[in-house]
Amino acid sequence: xxxxxxxxxLTKTQTARTSIPRADKGGLPGGYGDTKIVxxxxxxxxxxxxxxxxxxxxxxxxxxxxxxxxxGAAWILRVHDITGVKFTGSxxxxxxxxxxxxxxxxWHINCGRxxxxxxxxxxxxxxxxxxxxxxxxxxxxxxxxGISPIVDDKWGIVEKxxxxxxxxxxxxxxxxxxxxxxxxxxxxxKELMSLPSSGTKAGSGK
Amino acid sequence: MRIPKGYWCPVLHxxxxxxxxxEYPDFLEEDWFYEGLTETYLPLLAIFENLAxxxxxxxxxxxxxxxxxxxxxxxxxxxxxxxxLVKLSELSLKEVERLKDDHDFLxxxxxxxxxxxxxxxxxxxxxxxxxxxxxNLQDSGHIEIITCCATHGFLPLMTHRDAIAAQxxxxxxxxxxxxxxxxxxxxxxxxxxxxxxEEILRxxxxxxxxxxxxxxxxxxxRPKYGIFAPLYxxxxxxxxxxxxxxxxxxxxxxxxxxxxxxxxxxxxxVGYDLDYDYIKxxxxxxxxxxxxxxxxxRVTGKxxxxxxxxxxxxxxxxxxxxxxxxxxxxxxxxxxxxxxxIDRRPIVVxxxxxxxxxxxxxxxxxxxxxxxxKIHYDQNVIKCITPTExxxxxxxxxxxxxxxxxxxxxxxxEVWLNGSNDWIYRHLHKAEERMTQTARLNRQxxxxxxxxxNQMARELMLAQSSDxxxxxxxxxxxxxxxxxxxxxxxxxxxLYEQVRDRSIDGAYVAELERRDNIFPxxxxxxxx
Numbered sequence: 001x002x003x004x005x006x007x008x009x010l011t012k013t014q015t016a017r018t019s020i021p022r023a024d025k026g027g028l029p030g031g032y033g034d035t036k037i038v039x040x041x042x043x044x045x046x047x048x049x050x051x052x053x054x055x056x057x058x059x060x061x062x063x064x065x066x067x068x069x070x071x072g073a074a075w076i077l078r079v080h081d082i083t084g085v086k087f088t089g090s091x092x093x094x095x096x097x098x099x100x101x102x103x104x105x106x107w108h109i110n111c112g113r114x115x116x117x118x119x120x121x122x123x124x125x126x127x128x129x130x131x132x133x134x135x136x137x138x139x140x141x142x143x144x145x146g147i148s149p150i151v152d153d154k155w156g157i158v159e160k161x162x163x164x165x166x167x168x169x170x171x172x173x174x175x176x177x178x179x180x181x182x183x184x185x186x187x188x189x190k191e192l193m194s195l196p197s198s199g200t201k202a203g204s205g206k
Numbered sequence: 207m208r209i210p211k212g213y214w215c216p217v218l219h220x221x222x223x224x225x226x227x228x229e230y231p232d233f234l235e236e237d238w239f240y241e242g243l244t245e246t247y248l249p250l251l252a253i254f255e256n257l258a259x260x261x262x263x264x265x266x267x268x269x270x271x272x273x274x275x276x277x278x279x280x281x282x283x284x285x286x287x288x289x290x291l292v293k294l295s296e297l298s299l300k301e302v303e304r305l306k307d308d309h310d311f312l313x314x315x316x317x318x319x320x321x322x323x324x325x326x327x328x329x330x331x332x333x334x335x336x337x338x339x340x341x342n343l344q345d346s347g348h349i350e351i352i353t354c355c356a357t358h359g360f361l362p363l364m365t366h367r368d369a370i371a372a373q374x375x376x377x378x379x380x381x382x383x384x385x386x387x388x389x390x391x392x393x394x395x396x397x398x399x400x401x402x403x404e405e406i407l408r409x410x411x412x413x414x415x416x417x418x419x420x421x422x423x424x425x426x427x428r429p430k431y432g433i434f435a436p437l438y439x440x441x442x443x444x445x446x447x448x449x450x451x452x453x454x455x456x457x458x459x460x461x462x463x464x465x466x467x468x469x470x471x472x473x474x475x476v477g478y479d480l481d482y483d484y485i486k487x488x489x490x491x492x493x494x495x496x497x498x499x500x501x502x503x504r505v506t507g508k509x510x511x512x513x514x515x516x517x518x519x520x521x522x523x524x525x526x527x528x529x530x531x532x533x534x535x536x537x538x539x540x541x542x543x544x545x546x547x548i549d550r551r552p553i554v555v556x557x558x559x560x561x562x563x564x565x566x567x568x569x570x571x572x573x574x575x576x577x578x579x580k581i582h583y584d585q586n587v588i589k590c591i592t593p594t595e596x597x598x599x600x601x602x603x604x605x606x607x608x609x610x611x612x613x614x615x616x617x618x619x620e621v622w623l624n625g626s627n628d629w630i631y632r633h634l635h636k637a638e639e640r641m642t643q644t645a646r647l648n649r650q651x652x653x654x655x656x657x658x659x660n661q662m663a664r665e666l667m668l669a670q671s672s673d674x675x676x677x678x679x680x681x682x683x684x685x686x687x688x689x690x691x692x693x694x695x696x697x698x699x700x701l702y703e704q705v706r707d708r709s710i711d712g713a714y715v716a717e718l719e720r721r722d723n724i725f726p727x728x729x730x731x732x733x734x
Contacts, residue, residue, distance in 0.1 A: 025629055026692035032636050040363055040631065041400070041610065043618035050632050106628060138365065141401070143610035143618050150427035155604040157430050164547055168540075169432030170419045170450030 030105075037122045039137040044114040044145035049077060050106035051122050053134050058102065061124050061134045069126030075102045078121040078131065079109055082139060087119055089133070097125065114145040147171070212434075212541035212552040213591035214581070215446070216574075217416065219393050220247065220560035221271040221358060223673035223690075224724050228282055232491045235686055239277050240287050241499060243336075244294070246564035247278075248325045249571040251339045257578055258348050264578035265590035268340070268560070269393040271354040272380045273671070275337060276724045279384065284334045291329065294499065295322045297488050301476075301500065310516040314502050317519045341385050350592040352391035353381045353412075356725070359670035360622050362400035362610060363631060368645075368733045369638040369666075371406050375732040376667070378410050380725055390594050391415060395672050396622065397448065397557070397613035404439035404608075414444040414593045416557060417608050420617055422447030424609035434544050434552035436597070437606045445608050446593055451540060452556040455533060463533075464567035467505050468518070468525040472566060474503045474511050501568075526569040530576035538587040553596050554588075557613075627678040633695045637666045640702045645733040648705070658710050659730040661718050662701045668722055669694035697722070 037051035053061070065073055076099055080092035093116075100107060102122070111118055120137040147166065157165075222242055227233040257264050270278075277283050298319040305311045332338050343349045355361060356376040364370050374392070381389045391414040392407060399417045407415060414436065422433045422445065429437055433447030456462055463469075475497040477485060488498050503514035504522070537554065544552040563570030581590060597603075614621035623631070644659055651659055669691055677687035697718055704710045 025633075026688060028633055028692055028695060031632075038365060038632070038635060040365075040623060041618075042620050042623050043616065046620075048623055048628055048631075050628070052632070106632075108625070108628075141610075143400070144424045144426065145609075146424060148424065148426040148428050152427040152430070152604060152606070155427075155430040161547060162428065162430070165430075165432040165434070165544075166423060168451075168544055168547070169423055169434065169447070171423050171432075173450050173454070 035135050037120055037135040037137040039120045039140040041140050041142050044142050045111055047109050047111060047118055047140050049120045053102055061132050064132040065124055065126050069128055069130050072127040073124045075100055076125045080119045081116050082119045083116045117141045208586045210589040211545045211587050214537055214588045215553055215555045215591050217267045217557035218560040219269045219557055220274055222274050223671045224273040226283055234490055240290050242561055242565055243287055244325055246561050248328050249564050252324055253571050253575045254343050262579055262582045265592050266349045267592050268349050269352050269354050271358055272356050272377045275384050278337050291325055298322050311502050313519055314517050318500050337384050350594060351385055352393055353377045353389040354393045355395040357667040357671045358395040360395055360398055360672040361403055362398050362619055365635045366638040366642055368642045372732040374406050374410050400610035404443045405441055407443045408441040416446050418611045418613045418617055419447050419450050421608045421611035425606040427606055429606055430604055431548050436603050438603045444597055446555045448557050449554045463529045465505060466525055467507050468522050469505050470501055470517050470568040471503045471505050471514050474501055474514055476500045522569050526573045527576045530573050530580055534580050538585055541588050621679050622672055622675040627675040630691050637695055637698050641666050642733050644705055645730050654710050654712055658701050658705050658715050660728050661715055662698055663728055663730045664722050664724055665694045665698035
């Protein structure tokens with residue numbers, strides 16, 4: 001049976017995974033002069049965020065911190081769980097921080113819980129805990145994980161029969177049965193190449 | 207036929223990214239399309255036509271994606287294909303002559319000669335416009351052609367609703383151009399769904415789409431029938447779930463059919479085996495040895511390529527028939543089992559990449575041929591059906607919200623969003639934003655401005671093809687995928703700046719229209 005939704009623990013603070021800014025991909029710009037952060041869903045646990053803060057807004061954000069807080073201030077992603085709330089910036093269900101280099105530009109975030117809606121702030125955090133926002137992302141619901149506890153009265157079914165149908169539907173193999181042609185053939189090619197004396201000689205006949 | 211106990215809905219997803227390079231006389235990646243025609247699309251067309259002519263009941267739901275349909279109706283590409291077919295036929299004749307005294311290989315050489323002759327016959331029959339053949343089969347009710355996102359864009363990773371809607375609208379319009387009516391269903395690229403897409407489908411009059419099994423199983427509220435009946439999304443669009451069991455039976459590298467020892471070995475090709483001077487005229491202009499499509503060996507077993515045994519067409523055909531019987535046996539058992547648990551006749555939906563049949567699994571088309579014949583003649587438990595026909599039988603279905611999902615590895619979006627390809631999204635999203643903004647600021651553009659904005663839409667859509675992100679993940683042909691992504695975004699940006707600054711270079715627009723000519727009657731107002 002599938003894992004129990006929400007059974008995974010919440011990580012309070014994540015350490016920054018160094019990421020080189022991906023400027024100049026074949027001549028594409030590193031940024032567009034915007035100040036923004038965008039969050040995308042990857043799977044039930046992970047989201048991806050990319051951002052850009054233009055130099056003017058970067059220094060403006062720093063200036064918003066009280067002078068005594070500027071020394072030792074660090075850029076962070078503040079990841080808010082905003083499930084079921086109309087988010088105002090301070091009413092999230094819970095949140096956790098990730099220290100980032102602002103120029104790193106993007107992050108894959110393990111949110112630690114499933115079936116939630118997330119919003120990511122980027123800003124400066126002073127040593128005294130004061131946080132100044134530079135940009136706020138869109139709300140991003142992660143893909144739903146696990147069988148819904150909600151039962152439709154009009155389409156009711158005996159619990160035992162329901163789980164039988166789930167099993168017949170492949171509930172035990174979710175994510176395992178999704179092969180693509182390319183992947184299958186790549187696996188076959190790797191297998192062939194791993195065998196001794198593989199590869200044919202040019203001009204060997206048929 | 208008696209009333210069956212359930213229905214089987216085979217779905218073939220025929221798709222290739224739009225690869226067309228008029229700037230080069232000979233371009234390697236165009237081979238994907240030419241090989242697909244010879245090995246998959248034309249053989250499938252031939253089989254479906256024969257089944258229909260013989261009065262055998264069969265149903266196939268088939269995506270012909272707008273990019274593939276665009277290539278199938280492109281004069282340059284079809285002209286190049288015809289030239290290639292002539293050359294390959296010439297090689298096949300030379301091979302029959304070369305091997306006339308070689309008992310082990312002659313039958314296989316003759317097989318290729320016949321296959322290529324059949325391709326030429328179909329090309330002549332439809333004067334190169336083979337979409338007409340598929341359209342005929344749809345008009346006669348044998349197959350149901352569905353559409354796909356215009357350029358196979360991965361919808362859940364788009365941030366602008368108008369950009370998602372444009373992928374659907376332009377696909378729908380293009381479908382009508384090719385098939386003479388509106389599409390009833392859609393295959394969302396990579397079977398990728400997230401909440402809200404169904405509203406756009408509803409607005410565009412699309413009745414059904416498909417999701418991976420857990421898209422249904424994790425729906426809210428619980429799906430009473432699992433994947434064996436469609437759900438209606440709250441807006442009324444039907445959603446069908448992919449069956450894992452039948453997919454696994456074909457796909458699995460352990461128990462799947464394509465790896466059978468009797469079947470043709472994909473990786474051993476005369477492009478590598480034969481004397482260089484003999485094969486050189488059939489290689490690309492650079493003269494590098496590559497596959498040409500004629501292969502004389504069978505899988506044999508877990509042996510290296512030089513240990514492969516000669517292919518025996520009769521033995522392979524026999525095995526394809528056996529596998530078709532095995533597949534049918536399992537579907538009937540599956541259906542009998544399910545129908546004993548649920549209070550309606552179930553539908554089992556089996557989507558596959560069409561290119562599996564023929565291109566990767568050479569015997570795949572004959573497997574399908576045997577399978578449809580056996581379903582027709584040998585049993586009464588299952589019947590082939592399309593989603594539209596099933597919805598006609600069962601118009602009342604449970605309402606629920608499917609879960610976000612895809613048919614990629616692990617079932618979500620990671621294949622298209624990971625460290626190898628995540629960098630593309632900031633550029634794609636910026637282009638989406640600029641495209642929408644430009645469309646809004648120029649609602650009634652005319653003349654050169656209109657052509658420029660239309661071309662912006664083409665460039666953005668071509669950059670959005672999920673194929674590029676997928677290729678970056680798989681690690682093969684990455685350079686080409688990056689080149690395409692970057693190239694289209696750069697062209698888009700240049701056009702955007704020209705429109706914004708009112709300094710359009712007519713020659714530049716004309717050159718892009720010549721090169722990236724997909725969707726000849728595109729209307730950028732699809733973004734409004």
